[in-house]
Amino acid sequence: MPPSSGELVLDARDLHKTYRTGRAGGHRARVSAVDGVSLRLRAGESLGIVGESGCGKSTLARMLVGLERPDSGRIEVAGVDVTRARGRERRRMHQRVQMVFQDPYTSLDPRMNVLDLVSEPLMVHRRVTGGAARRDRVAELLSLVNLAPELMHRYPHQFSGGQRQRIGIARALALDPEVLVCDEPVSALDMSVQAQVVNLLRDLQRRMGIALVFIAHDLSVVRHVSDRTAVMYLGRLAEIGETTTVYDAPAHPYTQALLSASPVVDRTRRRLTDRIRLAGDPPSPTAPPAGCRFHTRCRLARERCAREQPVLRTIDTGPDGAADQVVACHFAEESRAAPAEAA
Ligand code: ADP
Numbered sequence: 001m002p003p004s005s006g007e008l009v010l011d012a013r014d015l016h017k018t019y020r021t022g023r024a025g026g027h028r029a030r031v032s033a034v035d036g037v038s039l040r041l042r043a044g045e046s047l048g049i050v051g052e053s054g055c056g057k058s059t060l061a062r063m064l065v066g067l068e069r070p071d072s073g074r075i076e077v078a079g080v081d082v083t084r085a086r087g088r089e090r091r092r093m094h095q096r097v098q099m100v101f102q103d104p105y106t107s108l109d110p111r112m113n114v115l116d117l118v119s120e121p122l123m124v125h126r127r128v129t130g131g132a133a134r135r136d137r138v139a140e141l142l143s144l145v146n147l148a149p150e151l152m153h154r155y156p157h158q159f160s161g162g163q164r165q166r167i168g169i170a171r172a173l174a175l176d177p178e179v180l181v182c183d184e185p186v187s188a189l190d191m192s193v194q195a196q197v198v199n200l201l202r203d204l205q206r207r208m209g210i211a212l213v214f215i216a217h218d219l220s221v222v223r224h225v226s227d228r229t230a231v232m233y234l235g236r237l238a239e240i241g242e243t244t245t246v247y248d249a250p251a252h253p254y255t256q257a258l259l260s261a262s263p264v265v266d267r268t269r270r271r272l273t274d275r276i277r278l279a280g281d282p283p284s285p286t287a288p289p290a291g292c293r294f295h296t297r298c299r300l301a302r303e304r305c306a307r308e309q310p311v312l313r314t315i316d317t318g319p320d321g322a323a324d325q326v327v328a329c330h331f332a333e334e335s336r337a338a339p340a341e342a343a
């Protein structure tokens with residue numbers, strides 16, 4: 001039974017993930033991919049997650065859907081702690097949270113036809129028995145993503161990129177999830193079909209009440225899909241809030257810089273933030289800066305920022321009464337009040 005609207009479906013607390021990689025300077029390097037991220041998602045809600053390549057978005061996504069185990073932290077799916085389970089059991093418990101992968105060209109096994117691809121989760125979890133029930137369910141799932149059921153006997157190479165991503169979405173929907181975690185679902189697609197896939201996901205969210213986690217490096221995509229937006233930087237959340245608030249009155253200097261670097265995000269604010277430049281590449285996650293991880297590129301950085309790691313806190317947005325804005329910056333009030341002057 002689907003949870004009633006507003007019910008907490010996914011509650012991730014203080015997730016950490018470190019990878020061991022090859023040798024760097026004679027010792028084994030450790031990559032801090034996700035470092036203390038907490039997220040809560042209510043039924044039917046959509047949450048956008050944005051950040052530069054390498055900031056830990058996919059690692060976070062894999063933990064949320066149970067493909068990877070956090071080193072520490074806790075994930076509750078519809079009130080059940082799934083973090084302690086392992087392997088097959090964890091994936092069974094995670095059925096309510098499904099993933100749409102970034103690349104529809106590599107995420108679908110080319111040797112399987114659409115019927116097999118879309119019904120595989122149903123077979124694995126013994127949700128259907130018998131050929132007729134399986135075909136009926138696959139036909140139903142294909143129509144949900146606006147693909148003709150007659151196409152179920154074809155193979156991935158016979159489809160366009162946009163159609164393949166629809167097949168990936170149908171497969172993710174097979175087990176009736178309450179949450180879809182979409183990891184850059186349109187980045188590998190042509191501009192012309194990106195909007196179609198985004199609209200499909202938005203439509204599924206509205207029509208079926210599915211909660212969406214929509215990951216992108218492009219802010220302009222996330223804006224139209226997300227009720228709330230989270231901004232990640234080097235494995236941590238920099239800012240999270242209502243999408244309109246984050247876009248119209250960004251409080252973290254990193255969010256401001258990302259917005260000003262985004263060519264498509266609205267022109268008015270672009271002028272305001274024109275002078276905010278994001279210098280250089282992000283530091284290596286094998287040696288993240290002490291204190292605030294953003295301080296090496298921040299226009300407002302002071303001595304305190306190199307020393308003391310800011311925690312996420314709700315800032316006072318004043319009498320204009322914007323919704324909760326949660327920011328990890330020692331100087332968020334100052335930054336929000338003057339997005340450009342200090343640049
Ligand atoms: P994003 O999706 O935001 O680009 P990722 O989650 O893929 O970021 O990666 C975050 C960091 O973790 C990167 O530095 C990446 O190189 C590293 N990383 C990701 N997966 C692995 C892995 N399986 N082994 C080692 N390092 C990894």
Ligand code: MG
Nearest residue numbers: 057058059184
């Ligand atoms: Mg990624």
